[in-house]
Amino acid sequence: MAKRCLSPEHNLSDQTRISLLDNRLANQIAAGEVVERPASVVKELLENSIDAGASRIEVDVERGGARLIRITDNGRGIHKDDMGLALTRHATSKISKTEDLGCIQTLGFRGEALASISAVSRLTLTSRTRDSELAWQASAQGRDMAVDIQPAAASPGTRIEVADLFFNTPARQKFLRTEKTEFNHIEEVFKRQALANFSIAFMLKHNHKIAKRVPACAEPAQYLKRIATICGQQFVDSAIEFKCQHEVVKISGWLGKPSFHRSESDIQYVFINGRPVKDKTLNHAVRQAYEGLLPPGRMATYIIYLNVDASQVDVNVHPTKHEVRFSEQRLVHDLLAKSVSDALSEQVEFVEAIYPESSAISVQEGVDELSAVETSESSLTARRQSRHALYQTPKDGGNLETFDYIKSVINTTSHLNDRSSKVSQPSVSEPTQKMVTGGARHSDEAGATPVAKTTAVNDSDLVPLTGDYYLLRLENECFFADAIRLLRYFISNLLEGDLIAKNRALLFPQSIELSQSLLEDAQTHDLLVKLGFEVQPADAEQIQIRKIPSWLAPFGNQLIFDCLAEWLITGSQNNDALVEAIINQLTECGPLPEATLGVLSGVAGNKLHLDKLTSRGAMRAVTSQNMSTIFNMDK
Ligand SMILES: Nc1ncnc2c1ncn2[C@@H]1O[C@H](COP(=O)(O)OP(=O)(O)O)[C@@H](O)[C@H]1O
Ligand SMILES: [Mg+2]
Missing domain, CATH: 3.30.565.10 (Histidine kinase-like ATPase, C-terminal domain)
Known part of the structure; x- marks a missing residue:
């Protein structure tokens, strides 16, 4: 074989000698x-x-x-x-x-x-x-x-x-x-x-x-025009811009909404420090974030830019430099998956809890679904902006804005100690306000003085403080809120049937496996419904999930499906254990997502719950007294 390929001037003895190639x-x-x-x-x-x-x-x-x-x-x-x-x-x-x-x-x-x-x-x-x-x-x-x-x-x-x-x-x-x-x-x-x-x-x-x-883009406002030329206007119309900064990597870009899926992977771009790459690990991370959101066999669309310190990435892996290696490969994978997943989950419709048999009065009544979603997106943006503003202040000496804000609220509340005087005036004129509805049948339970059926909660009034603590402004009152305790209260109420969770349909119903005994247990179905799922039997070993609770949706379908069987086993024994199991799993992945916080603040904003939440230590009114305790601590 080798012999036949040799040029005529080669003879066999040349084969054993070494020469430098020209x-x-x-x-x-x-x-x-x-x-x-x-x-x-x-x-x-x-x-x-x-x-x-x-x-x-x-x-x-x-x-x-x-x-x-x-x-x-x-x-x-x-x-x-x-x-x-x-x-x-x-x-x-x-x-x-x-x-x-x-x-x-x-x-x-x-x-x-x-x-x-x-x-x-x-x-x-x-x-x-x-x-x-x-x-x-x-x-x-x-x-x-x-x-x-x-x-x-x-x-x-x-x-x-x-x-x-x-x-x-x-x-x-x-x-x-x-x-x-x-x-x-x-x-x-x-x-x-x-x-x-x-x-x-x-x-x-x-x-x-x-x-x-x-043409050259002189400013970021022109980027979308270029993206439309390269990836098509449809992608731009569906694109969610996202940006996040982690310690080892800065991630930004545009994600096609899950509804804009394709048969090919032709709009999937990943860049590391400006270098286009086709990296299996990074692609896997993005695929994981889109999991469950796309129809089977369809492809997501995205343009993602990662920026890492050049010393943290090795591009000398392959001559074409398409593949790279990170010194913290796993971490970058997980951060990318989480960033994409968070950006996608912020797009879920804004959600709230409702009361059974409530005589809901809502300022949003009559608005179509689309504008309701838009309102929710603008309120999410508003909340993000308030958070952003908060994070801008440290170089001027800490969270001054928060303290100014607290002070201004104290000044207002000191004149407004009579709670009943204000509950009857929800400010119905503000378009970004969302109503949390209250049912009359709960007023006995709450042991409260006569209260109005509704209380307005403006989403931008939830200000992050530190850890899981928030400042929640309800009309003219202001509260420190412990998000984890709020969540505990919320889930307990769902399980007791005092609250009903809204849910949203999955684009593609998902089947999950359950053990035979769990499947046959009527209590399993009851628990699922109480948490806000809509399910139906799929076959002998599976149930099909058709709707997921809106408050859980921001955590991503994967986490929910992964944990569900375990929750059901725990829940069949004991409600309290189930509440703790859910909280443990949800808080393991980091801070609670904003859309879930929105639901919790909505519940907290209801007068019927305010007293209970305060008595359980999930909320604390900001009063002149406890503020002076804070400010006088070092004196
Ligand atoms: N378009 C260009 N403009 C200026 N210099 C260039 C250009 N293309 C190549 N060079 C020079 O030629 C060198 C060899 O190019 P190349 O063979 O592609 O190797 P490399 O890019 O890896 O250095 C480069 O290092 C650069 O100095
Ligand atoms: Mg070159």
Whole structure:
């Protein structure tokens, strides 16, 4: 076999001797790793232009890139004396010592691309630095790839022309697909870079026609326009922008709502420090966050940017640099899954608890579902803003805003000690207010003086303090609230049937396995309904969940489905144990999600519950007395 492939000048005795490969052959072998098809050339050349600080890059291809690929940029150019080195393997301006490998800031660093591409095509490099009057043109010739340099005319920047790719490597040429397929791959590479570099203007031409053109984005407001050009207006219309900062990684981007799913994974982009990657771990994290929200076999859509310290990520894993390795792989995976999951769950409709048989009076009455959701989103935003404002203050000396706020409330409440004087005036005119409804049958139980049926709770009146503690303003009264105790109270009331949880339908009902004994237990069904689920038997060992409680939804379906069987086993023994089991599991994943807090503050805002919550230590009125205790503590 080996014998048949040998060239005629080889004889058998040559096989046992070692000789140095000529430059071209060595480069062609190296090209095998990085230059798989025309799109790989475009990828390498785009990376070089971006590394050169270009603000405008034009990509021109003919016949799917097999005939010609020309990339022109206005970057810093290459010095005449370096033109030869640029085409030489293992020559780079991007790293110079071993330590640099641990902290790579550029897209390229291997010093291989130009040499490899030039070994398998007819490559011409034309470049002019800004301080040079002349441009220079270089190409590598012959088996030793000697570089010939000639003066040329060109604007500052670099132009690289790659003609007749694989003309001298027929084995590779055979693998080229149709012009359309090859161009699609090029377009994909182009899109990735366009999404990673908003400040650069890009243009892509195929057979002299413009295929894509995106101007430079001077400010973030223009990003969506570019995203629409690259990913389509439908994605933009469905996109949820998200941003979060963790200790090791900053994550941001746009997530397609679960309702915008696709048959292909063609709108799934992940970037690490501006480098497009196809990383299995990161993709898994995103898939996990979307789990249960998409129909079977359908794909989520997203553009996600991760920023980590360059020393925490190794890009030298694969020659194409598509895969990366993090020093804290698991942590980054989990943070990404949580960030995406949180951003998606903030989109669930805003939820509240209702009372059985209540004579609900609501300022929202008559609004259609859509505007109700919009209201809930705007109130969520308002609450987020108030939280944001709170976090802005520390450099001015701690949570001053909170204290000012508390003081202002104390001033107001001191004039308003008669609670009954204000409950009858819910401020119905404010559109962002949500009504928490109260039923008359509970007034006896609450042992309260006659109260109005409803109390308005403005969502923006829930101010985070520290840990699980919040400041809750109810009309003119102000309370410190312990979110965990509120939750405990809420779940107990659900289990006792004093509250009914609202629920929402799953887009795709989910089946979960339960043991035969649990399935047959009537109490199981009762518990599920009380918690707010709607279920029906699926088969001998499964139940199908059709609706999930709105207060639990923000925790993500996966957590709920994972825990449900355990909760049911606990709950069949004892209600109190079930309450604790649920709280333990929910608080294990971090702070309570805002939508759930909204439900709790709604319950707390009801006059019927206020007294009970206060007596159980879940709420404490902010009074002049306990404030002076706080402020006089150090005196
Ligand atoms: N478009 C360009 N603008 C300026 N310099 C370039 C450009 N393309 C390549 N170079 C120079 O040529 C060198 C070799 O490029 P390449 O073979 O792609 O290796 P690498 O990018 O890994 O350094 C680069 O280090 C850079 O100095
Ligand atoms: Mg390069």
